[in-house]
Amino acid sequence: MRRKLIAGNWKMNGLKAQAKELASAIFAKAGADMPFDMLVCPPMNVLGFVSELPHAGVFVGAQDIAETIKPNGAFTGDVSAEMVKDLGATWTLVGHSERRQYHGETNALVKQKAINAINTGLTVVICIGETLAEREAGCAVDVVCRQTRECVPDEATAENCVIAYEPVWAIGTGKVPTTQDVAEIHAAVRNELVKVLGAEKADQMRILYGGSVKPENAKELLNVDNVDGALIGGASLKADSFFAIAEAVR
Ligand code: 13P
Numbered sequence: 001m002r003r004k005l006i007a008g009n010w011k012m013n014g015l016k017a018q019a020k021e022l023a024s025a026i027f028a029k030a031g032a033d034m035p036f037d038m039l040v041c042p043p044m045n046v047l048g049f050v051s052e053l054p055h056a057g058v059f060v061g062a063q064d065i066a067e068t069i070k071p072n073g074a075f076t077g078d079v080s081a082e083m084v085k086d087l088g089a090t091w092t093l094v095g096h097s098e099r100r101q102y103h104g105e106t107n108a109l110v111k112q113k114a115i116n117a118i119n120t121g122l123t124v125v126i127c128i129g130e131t132l133a134e135r136e137a138g139c140a141v142d143v144v145c146r147q148t149r150e151c152v153p154d155e156a157t158a159e160n161c162v163i164a165y166e167p168v169w170a171i172g173t174g175k176v177p178t179t180q181d182v183a184e185i186h187a188a189v190r191n192e193l194v195k196v197l198g199a200e201k202a203d204q205m206r207i208l209y210g211g212s213v214k215p216e217n218a219k220e221l222l223n224v225d226n227v228d229g230a231l232i233g234g235a236s237l238k239a240d241s242f243f244a245i246a247e248a249v250r
Contacts (some may be wrong), residue, residue, distance in 0.1 A: 002206050004222065005229035006126065006246040007039040007163060008236025009063060009093060009210075017048035023053055025239035030057040036206075036229070036249045039091055040236070044079055046204070051088030061091025061125070064099060067109055069116050081120035092117050093231075095127045095151055107143045107150035115153045118160045125162045125231065126151050128189070132169035140167070140181075141188045148192040156197060158204035163189060164231040170211025172233060179224050182209055186226035215244035222248050 014022070019042055034235055039059040040205060042050045049062055053059040062084040068075055071082035094117060095110035110126065117124035128147035130140040152161065165185055170176050177185075186207050193202035209221050210231030221227060229249075235241040 002158075002204065002228045003040060003157065004036040004249045005206055005208060006036055006242070007041065007061075007164070007208060007229065007231045008042045008242055009231055009233050010043060010180065010237060011063070011098070012043055013145060013237055014043050014240070016046060016049065016207045019043075019050055020053075022150075022237065022239065023055070026051055026242060027055045027058060029239055029243050030055070032057040034246070036246060038063075038246065041091070041093055047084070047089055049185050054227050055121050057121070059091050061093065061122075062087075062089050063093050063096065065092050065094065065113055065122075067112050067116070069112075069119065071120075081116045081122055082118075085122060089122070091123045091125065093125045095147075097127060097166060097171060098131055101209050101248035102105055102170070107147055110147075110151045111153055114151060114161070115155060118153065118155045123160050123162070124156075125164050127164045127166055127210070127231070129166040129168050129171075129211070135167065135169065140185060144185055145188055145192045148189050149196060152196050156205070157201055158206070162208060162229075163169055164208040165189060165192070166210035166231060172212070174212050176212050176217055176221070179220060182221065182224045182227060186214060186224065213244045213245060215241055215248075218245040218248035 065081045066078035094113040099105045114124045130143040134143045145247045206228035208229040208231045213230045213232045
C-alpha cells in the first residue's frame, strides 16, 4: 500500500513575510497523525527560514539542486545538495518542466541531480511530462517512458525517490488530462520503472500527478489507479486550498 504524498511547489513565490504566513498556516494545520505525507518546496531564499519553523508531519524540500556532486566550489549561482541539506531540507525536486524549458535541462542532467540528491541523503522527486506538441503527436507515453528510463538512477528506491508526472500543457493552465489519460500514463511509467528498477521497487514507488490540481478535481485525480499523490503549484500557495486537496485523500 503506497501512502499518498501531497506536495506543494511554491515556485518563485515567497518573500520572507509571505513565506512565513503561508508556512505557519500550513504547519499549524498539519499534524503527525495525517493519513498522508505532506511536502512543501519553498524557493531557495526562504528555504532555511521555513525549515527552521516547527513542521511536524510536513517535509520541507528544495525545488532544485546543483548538477555537480561537489558539496562546494567554483559554481557561481549554484546551491549544492549538501547546502540544501544544511539548510534543514530533506527533499528536493529535480527536472521540473520549467527547469527543462527555461534552463535547457536534459534527462542526463536530471539524472545526475537525482544521484546527487540520493547520495547526499535527500529524497528526490523526479519530474517528467510531455509537451502539448508531443501529446498531439500521439507520443506522450513514449516521452514519459523515455524520461523515466533516462532520469531514474539505479540507486533509486521507494524511500529515496518519487516520480511526478506533470503534463507541461496542464501546468498553470486550468487544463487537466482525462482520468483515462492519467491512468494510461501512470501505468506506463510504473511499467517502465519495473524495467529500470525491478518489480518490487517499482511497485512501492510513488507516482504523483501534477498540473492544475485544485480542490474541485483532487478527489477524481487522486482516485485514479497508480496516482499516489499530487504535486501542486498555484493551489499550494494558500493553506486552505492546499489542505482542501489533501482532504481528498481521506
Ligand atoms: P499548477 O498546480 O499551478 O498547475 O502547477 C503544477 C506544477 O508545476 C507543480 O510543480
